[in-house]
Structure formats: structure tokens, C-alpha cells
Amino acid sequence: MNASPHDPDKAFKEALSQDRARIEAAIERLSGEEPKPERFLLALAGAWGRPVPCRAGIGRRLPPIDPTERGVKSVARWVAAPNPNVQRVALSALEKARAAAKPALGAVADALASEEPVVRLAAARVLARAAPCPEQAPALRRALADALFTVRWLAVEALARSGDENPLAPVLAASRPRLDARLAAYRIEGWLRAVTALGQGASPLLPQMSELLDRIPELSRMDRSWDDARFTIELLVQEIRATQAKP
16 A cells, blocks of 8 residues: 555655665575676666665655675676676676675676776776775786776776875876866866875876866866866865975
8 A cells, every 4th residue: 555645754664665675686686597687786786876766756865775795796796797788787886885895806806807998997996996905906906007097097096095005106197188178177087086095195296286287277268167176186286295395
């Protein structure tokens, strides 16, 4: 029986219960030999990600569902699927799991060696968000030479967040996007996230950051979204200079 429209709390609780049952059913299907897993992988990615609108139509959003170890492992089975699209969707779900994806990071690191660029990129995103363990460091160091500069940035971010002590700034110095009239501000966001992750190790990048600040007024005249990027870069430059000033 449907809840009364005058009882929104009951309607929300019923919708929440149905949503959790739907996710448990998706985990069960993914734990078996599901021939078309994309639908269920997307369900978990949505549940583990940002809140979603409540179908009960009461103006509330269903909260994210915390990833369980069983759920993560059921998704991880599909990271090595023969279909690259299935791999990509499975990795997208694990990205939403963030730190809870730890039991799957071995399979994710293996995916960095895929011949498919979209798979390598998706795997690198998972590792950058999940703060990998030392066991994944060798695969990430190999990814520092990936053909995709975005994979290289994410590998730097992942290694930095895992406490890797190898010099990573030279990778970012060599792969910063070229500053020209066609460069959109969003294309440098990943590079800036990697610089931020380096912390004190970002000092060698001060010349590149200063050059960015010098060019932003020109770029901003063509694209106002550079204004937000300028704020981020200014903060990074201040932090780098403060680090250098410390005895």
C-alpha cells in the first residue's frame, strides 16, 4: 500500500528501504554470472556517489549508501571483464567508493596496464581517490610514463597521497598543458589537483605556477572560468612560497 501523501516521513522511509533493497539485489546479481552487468554497476555507482532524488516525489534526496566490502568485491570482479565498457563502469563505481575500495585496489592497479585509454584513465581515477597502498606503487610509477597526460597527473596525485617519497614534480613540470588561446580552464584542473597533492614537494613547480598567473588575465578575457582557476593558483603559489621561506 502506498503511503499517504500527508505522511512524507513514512513515504521517505519506504523509498529509502526500497532503495537499499535495490542495491542489495544489484550486489547479488553482480556476485553471480550476470551477462549484462552495466545496469547493476551503474546502480552501485549512483548509490555510493552523490544523493539522488527520492522517487516518492516529496522533495527530498536519498542519502548515499555506504559501500560494503561485499559490494566492493562484487564490483571488483568486473574490472578484468573482456568488455572495456564493463571495465570502465566497474571502475567508475569503485571511484565512488573512495577509501572503501581498498580491497579492490590490486585489480584496479592491474587495469593501469590496459591497452584501452578509457580503462587506464578510469583506473587512475580510482587510485587517486582511494589513497593506494605501497603494493600499488610500482604500477603507478609505470603510469608516470603513460601516453595520456591525464593518467600521468592522476598517478602523481595517487602516489603523493600514498606518501611516496620519489620526486614527482618533474612529471608535472613536463606535462603541464600548453598555454594557448584554446586552453579551457577545466583542462588544467587535474594538473592543479596533482600539484596540491604534492604539498611541500611542489616547490620546483613555482616557475610554472608564476607563468600561469601572468597569463591568466589574457586567458580570462576569453573565458571567465579562468577566474576560479586564478584563485586556486594564487593559493598554491602562496603555500609554495611560505614553504620555501621556512628555515
